[in-house]
Amino acid sequence: MAGKLSKVNFNDYKPLREVIFNTLREAIIAGELKPGERLMEVKLADKMGVSRTPVREAIRKLELEGLVEMIPRKGAHVAELSVKNIMDVLEVRASLDGLATSLAADRISSEGIKDLEQVLMQFVSYAEKDNLQGTIKKDVEFHDLIYGASGNDKLIDITSKLREQVHRFRVIYLKDYSSHKDLIEEHKFIYLAISKRDRELAKEYAQKHINKQAEIIINALKNIK
Amino acid sequence: MAGKLSKVNFNDYKPLREVIFNTLREAIIAGELKPGERLMEVKLADKMGVSRTPVREAIRKLELEGLVEMIPRKGAHVAELSVKNIMDVLEVRASLDGLATSLAADRISSEGIKDLEQVLMQFVSYAEKDNLQGTIKKDVEFHDLIYGASGNDKLIDITSKLREQVHRFRVIYLKDYSSHKDLIEEHKFIYLAISKRDRELAKEYAQKHINKQAEIIINALKNIK
DNA sequence: GATATGTATTTTGTATATAATATAAAAACA
């Protein structure tokens, strides 16, 4: 058999609505589509070279995700981002990150701890080199490992959506993803608490970590005004 | 001006997709559409006398809600309900109900407390008369008041979806919404903690309330087997 | 000039048509 032809990977198939959903989602999170901006079906469909149908379906999904708001018969627009809004999200996130981290302390495997340590080290390394993209990536990985170790699928689902919204806010309003010095310390503490399997401590550190973010955002907003 | 004409309420207008979404959602929660049951677009569309389009959109929304699972190009089916699944939900709910209740203790108005007391009394009254429908209704109202008093819109949104899923599980597997005697006591304790504005106590009682439900479900499942 | 009123245009809502894929049944073959 000819070795040139690689097997078609059917798992690569993504419905158009998924592709468009992700495209729009990333555009919104990256701030390319700004809060309040109208999303018109034909326009988007033309721009992306597809029909209205998959665009409509993608917009519906974005609505449920909280990134888009719809008014019947009027249309869809990118969801506004108020400070109240993001504070609400962070309030919930503090609670759920606390839960996830304490569950992780209970349930993580020893390999899991090793993985976590490694990602932490990479995170520290990037942060010290002021490699922003790398730092963000490892930050996300670090928390994903913790969520995953919680063993609670519902929790994983909800927290990842919440994080997305915080990320969007930061990108739009804070611009610089200020790699606060304390961030490294906070991650280390969380890691240590988990590796010691200290549930309560893990929860405490995780919640402080989120509350700190809320503070940073509040301060950053004060400086803007 | 003639007094005969009442103002047309434009808010009454609901797109078909909304109507169908709610219809299907209620059918799933009520257990009329059983876990694993296939949802075929033409069939549903015919049965409801509409075209496939709004049905598709409704199904997409249900997927995001976690009530339906979709496999691309194969179709949609009512989401399965595993015990692990519902335990995950309850684990998250315990945390978020704790948060909501402690926030409510902080932020509720004095009128809010009065409303809560009244609903509690109605709840107790229905429960003592073994009026199941009334009890459930007041149960939901009681918790809605607390969520509302938390002042956190994100929290309200997430908790109501979680409650829906628990409710669905109960309807399908437990049949009788066993109005456990302790339930009345638990509600009273929660109310008292809130009215005393005791944040920590409120959180504790709220979490215990949910954990109790988890226990009840586990025990009920044991008896079935 | 301000306020209606009518008309054209845009945009969403819903229905239908066509294409691609999956499933099930029938036929061919070993």
Added chain:
DNA sequence: TGTTTTTATATTATATACAAAATACATATC
């Protein structure tokens, strides 16, 4: 008989078409 291949059917995915409503703009009226 059991297994593969073919064919038919059912079903989803996407595109298009048409209807209904919202918006914008022009025109008329006072």
